[in-house]
Amino acid sequence: MVAPTTPRPGLVVPQYRRDPDGTHPPLDFADYGSTALRHPKQRPILLPHMLTEVTAPVLGEGRLGEHDNDLTVQHAGEPQGQRIIVHGRLLDGDGRPVPHSLVEIWQANAAGRYKHVNDRWPAPVDPNFDGVGRTMTDADGRYEFTTVKPGAYPWRNHDNAWRPAHIHFSLFGTAFTQRLVTQMYFPDDPLFGQDPIFNSVPDPAARRRMVSRYDHDRTVEQWALAYEFDIVLRGREATPFEDEDEDDDA
């Protein structure tokens, strides 16, 4: 790896733990047809964590519009479907909250159709639902959205293929190493068994971490069901890394 030279005092940067095998899907996954021409064939090269990798953009409240965390009030009328609250915490691998961090979501409507020009399957578009939300985590890493439960939808990956209902989540954390895009699923979905995207995650315990929990305590009487979904980004190594001065030919 990096040739040992004189350490440069002051450039000590945190190191982020590599996730255990089986946590993330492989890029080459035959059951999901679209990976065939899009997965690199060469082995990726292990990137040391230096300054660019341990930093990330600070994306503030300026990114948010007034109703970005409530997908049911973005239009004149209310969207069709089951109103739900989706809430949880953004944590790092050591259980520490990630505060003031941007959370972005997008999803299909209650009928399972996305507001996207290429989504043409015969389910109704809902004029009162865009399916896009943004919020910031609070000081304790908490976030909350109000939305409608997305429907399942068919795709052409395999015979009679249906995606389980899901909400896409995009997270930044505080380092380039922590960038994560995932999908939140709903408990006990009968479509899990035939879904290659859900099952692309090799470790069954890791798969379960993508499934939200029905939260009766947060369910609001006469109003909305609640689901809890905590998201965990990579944690740091106990020992930081002393960056090395490679500038010996200067």
Next chain:
Amino acid sequence: MSTPSQTVGPYLSIGLPWEDGPYAVRPDTPGAVKIRGTVYDGAGDPVPDALVETWQADPDGRFDHPDDPRGAVAAPDGFRGFGRCPTDAQGRWEVLTLLPGAIPGQAPHIDVSVLGRGLLHRVVTRIYFPEHAEAHAGDPVLALVPEDRRATLIAQRVDDGYVFDVRLQGEGETVFFDV
């Protein structure tokens, strides 16, 4: 235990693009340069449903971030350091930015994430610039890359900025990193 990654799927363009996403710096900033390119798949076809994100130091090689051990510095006016651009129907993306400065021990570079349908997690690469051949010789990350593949990481200078194409698979496959 980390939450697993999943693909952004085919409809990422409803959720992830920002109006100002391609502007890592405000468009009227002196010295702003355009970096553009095309994302290709293993058949050599453009990928029209990907998202390219860029992250980089400012022109002084500094970061507006508490984990920069030299101390966080406020970013130059209008500079975000982060760019985000979905690919168009021809697989093209572009980001307007200021060129990053050198970081002690490293040649100037930009970290890049590519997300898309068919990518179950992002792929990560780095953009380097052709003017810095001397610094490249001492760069600890380039040193990890087989010499015959390094050219995939070096942008090409053109009249209006730089071109950096991403080849996900096959001949001329871009070097990707396990971050």
